[in-house]
Amino acid sequence: MSIEPSPLDRAGELRDDPGLVSRLRGDATTRVVVVRDGRARIDGDSLLRVAPREVGDAEWALLGRDPDGTAVLLAATTETADSIDTAPDETWLGVRDAGGRLGRGDSDLFIEGVALAAWLRDAPFCPACGSRTELRQSGWSRKCLRCGREHFPRTDPAVIVAVESPDGSRLLLGANATWQGRMHSCFAGFSEAGESLETTVHRELAEEAGVRLSALRYESSQAWPYPRSLMIGFRAVAADEDVRADGEEIIDVRWLTRDEIGSALRGEGPVGLPGPASIARALITSWYEERA
Numbered sequence: 001m002s003i004e005p006s007p008l009d010r011a012g013e014l015r016d017d018p019g020l021v022s023r024l025r026g027d028a029t030t031r032v033v034v035v036r037d038g039r040a041r042i043d044g045d046s047l048l049r050v051a052p053r054e055v056g057d058a059e060w061a062l063l064g065r066d067p068d069g070t071a072v073l074l075a076a077t078t079e080t081a082d083s084i085d086t087a088p089d090e091t092w093l094g095v096r097d098a099g100g101r102l103g104r105g106d107s108d109l110f111i112e113g114v115a116l117a118a119w120l121r122d123a124p125f126c127p128a129c130g131s132r133t134e135l136r137q138s139g140w141s142r143k144c145l146r147c148g149r150e151h152f153p154r155t156d157p158a159v160i161v162a163v164e165s166p167d168g169s170r171l172l173l174g175a176n177a178t179w180q181g182r183m184h185s186c187f188a189g190f191s192e193a194g195e196s197l198e199t200t201v202h203r204e205l206a207e208e209a210g211v212r213l214s215a216l217r218y219e220s221s222q223a224w225p226y227p228r229s230l231m232i233g234f235r236a237v238a239a240d241e242d243v244r245a246d247g248e249e250i251i252d253v254r255w256l257t258r259d260e261i262g263s264a265l266r267g268e269g270p271v272g273l274p275g276p277a278s279i280a281r282a283l284i285t286s287w288y289e290e291r292a
Contacts, residue, residue, distance in 0.1 A: 007105040008112070010064040011071075015138040021060050024071050025052045033063060033109060034075045035117035038226070039092040040110055047106040048091075059120040061139020063112055072109065074139065076117035095225060100276030107277075115225035116140075119153040122227075126151065154228050159200045160188040161234045162219075162283040163211060165241055171261055171287050172243060173271065174209055175252040183272040184254060184264075186280045188231070201234055208250045212239040219286065222279035233279050235287070261288045 014020055024030045031049035033040055041048035049072065058075035065071055095111055102110060116139065126133050126144035133142035133151065142151045163172040163186075173184035189204035191197060198216060205211040215237040222231045245253045254271065256264070264273050265288060274280040 004104075006108045007067045008064050008072075008108045009067075010112075011062060015062060015140050017138070018136075021062060021073065021138050024062070024073055025060065027052070027071070030071045030073060031066070032073045032075050033113045034058070034077060035113050036077055036092065038114055038118065039094045040113060041091050042093045042098045042102075043091070045101050045103070047102060047110050059117075059135070059139070061116055061120060061135075063109060063116070067105065074113045074116055074120075076120045096275060096277055098277070100281075111223050111225050115223065115228055116153060118225065118227050123151065155223075155230050156190055156228055157197065157200075158188055158190045158224075158229045158231055159197055159204060159234060160186050160231050160279055160283065161201050161205060161236050162186045162287050163205065163209075163213070163236045163238050164287060165238055165255060166214070168237075168291070170241075170255040170257055171284065172209065172211065172238065172253060172255055173284075174245065174250040174254075175271075177249055177251045181252065183274065184252070184256075185274045185278075186233075186283050187250075188280070190229075197232055197234075201236065205236070208246050209253045210242065210244040210246075213237065214239040219283060220279065222282075224279075231279050233283050235283070258288060258291065 028051060030052055032052050032055055033047060033049060034055055055075045056077065058077035061074040063072045063074050095114060120139065123142065124132060126147060126149060128149050129144060129147045131144055131146035133144050136143050164170065174187055175181050175184050187205055187208050189200060191200040201216055202213060205213060213236045217235050219233040219235050221233060224231045241255060243253045245251055260270055261284060263269060264271050265285065273284060
């Protein structure tokens with residue numbers, strides 16, 4: 001994953017202006033990313049931005065500014081105007097479908113929009129007292145009008161780990177039961193309360209694959225909006241090659257040689273791999289290219 005700053009300016013300094021979103025909705029130069037059920041419109045290799053007048057009922061928020069200074073709003077909706085709603089279903093895509101073919105700025109905007117739209121849709125009530133909340137900060141916070149608490153979009157940390165054999169010649173991948181054996185990937189799991197990321201890595205690998213680790217290092221991270229995760233990528237070295245699938249979440253674990261990984265990256269087997277939009281794919285590719 002890229003270590004360069006995002007070309008998208010989130011314009012956080014503008015969010016406290018209470019009339020900002022309303023004014024931008026009335027500005028013909030403003031562009032809008034419409035998100036519906038975790039998907040947005042994709043036009044070729046670009047994230048589609050439309051004029052505010054093309055959007056019907058929605059929850060609105062400020063996403064930021066494009067590199068040319070154009071303001072970009074989010075419209076989180078289940079209904080849109082005819083010009084959007086009648087577009088072919090295949091142009092409404094999720095991050096898994098389209099993230100790998102978008103440029104960095106569009107990809108960052110896409111993930112931000114899907115994540116924020118989910119929060120706008122799913123969290124209208126105060127979790128403390130149950131009262132309805134009011135949107136503040138251009139869609140980035142909610143204020144409970146009864147108990148006064150402020151609430152913000154949640155981000156849940158999760159680790160994802162590429163594990164190599166002690167001699168570095170093979171990579172360990174697992175098949176999640178949800179995938180029914182169609183794909184093998186890196187091992188992942190959410191951090192629990194009071195747990196460091198490193199502790200999470202050791203626990204998840206022990207639980208899912210019976211693996212003990214002798215080395216561990218941070219590699220990169222990726223925001224993942226399903227539903228609100230931050231995937232924190234690690235590379236690890238196994239203490240030995242004794243592995244076992246837990247049989248519940250992970251139904252198969254396999255040590256794969258570098259040649260086998262190269263073949264899988266080309267789509268030739270022996271296993272299916274995650275798509276190009278995922279950090280899992282980036283971790284696997286990084287390991288493969290190190291000594292290829």
